[in-house]
Amino acid sequence: MNLEADPLGYRLMSRQLSSVREAELDTAETLRVGVGWLKLGVIALVLISAGGALVLLYLARFVMVPVVAGIVVGFILGPIGDRGHERGIPRAATFSLLVVGVLAGIGVLGTMLLPAVQGVVEAMPQAAVRVSHFTQNLKGWIGALGSFATAPAADMSSANGTSGVEIASSAVTYLSPVLSQGLIFLFTLVLFLASRNETRQTIVMTFSSREHRLAALKTFSQIENRLADYFIAVTLVNIGVGIAVAAVFFALGVKGALTWGIVAFSLNFLPVVGPLLIKGALLAYGILVEPTLMGILGPFLAFLVISVVEANLITPRIVGNRITINPLLVFFSVVFWTWLWGFAGAFLAMPLLAIASAVFAVSETTSRLPE
Secondary structure (H helix, E strand, O other), X not given: OOOOOOHHHHHHHHHHHHHHHHHHHHHHHHHHHHHHHHHHHHHHHHHHHHHHHHHHHHHOHHHHHHHHHHHHHXXXXXXXXXXXXXXXXXXXXXXXXHHHHHHHHHHHHHHHHHXXXXXHHHHHHHHHHHHHHHHHHHHHHHHHHOHXXXXXXXXXXXXXXXXXXXXXXXXXXXXXXXXXXXXXXXXXXXXXXXXXXHHHHHHHHOOOOHHHHHHHHHHHHHHHHHHHHHHHHHHHHHHHHHHHHHHHHHHHOOOOHHHHHHHHHHHOOOOOHHHHHHHHHHHHHHHHHOOOHHHHHHHHHHHHHHHHHHHHHHHHHHOOXXXXXXXXXXXXXXXXXXXXXXXXXXXXXXXXXXXXHHHHHHHHXXXXXXX
């Protein structure tokens, strides 16, 4: 076409092209806005789902805590049963012995800690008197700084007047949910061990491709290996900590040195939080029971040295070679599960983090596989 000979046609064509461009730009802008709103909708849906899951986990914590604990312990005991089966021992016999061993271990720990609990109960009146004297002295020191010190001190010595019926009622009220959760934990553990292979096979067969089935099997293997390695390593470290605490406290003449060793062994399974709880308990024990400054600070400083050596020299060499997780993630996991499920959640924080890390490590590899 000769544009100089037909200027009107050139103008018409330019207008048509401009209209097309404007329409394309409008369509692109509409798509961009639509995609943006779609992303916001997806994010909102994910946040709502996560919030709903958190609410559900919190409301169902009475059941979820023992169920999750049973599954975690089942993951730890499962490979042990497989090794026994490889040596000719029936899985049912191996798992029965393992379950009995777990229950016996819990019972032994409870029995050994019972005298300590009884001692605390018997020492409550004396401790109450010391707290009352300490409160009165504290009010005398800071009475000039505020009027809150004028409130009368609580008469904690009335605990002596508590009847046996009231104590028994309180004990039953406390023990009933504990026994119920214990039964839920036991049944979950037994059923998980009994149906472990079938459950794994069912989950694996939900995937269509061979690569994804292998990845699912690898995930199960990673979870079991990480949990078993973590449990074995931490148990060995905690046994050493318990023995060291009991021996040092016995040398210092601390009352109940063996009990303090058992407490250190048990609470040291809590990353970060456990040692802090033990230090706080030692300070409270010293203030309420020991009459001298050396008696108050001696056990605390001794455990401080033991915990520093364990955290900086022993644990990195033993646990670090078996399972490596960012310490910040460990701290956040402990804080989150403690906030959600309380003290039991703190014990489950590290195993759940180990499971999540195993799933993430395998899923990251699986995401690059073809469907």
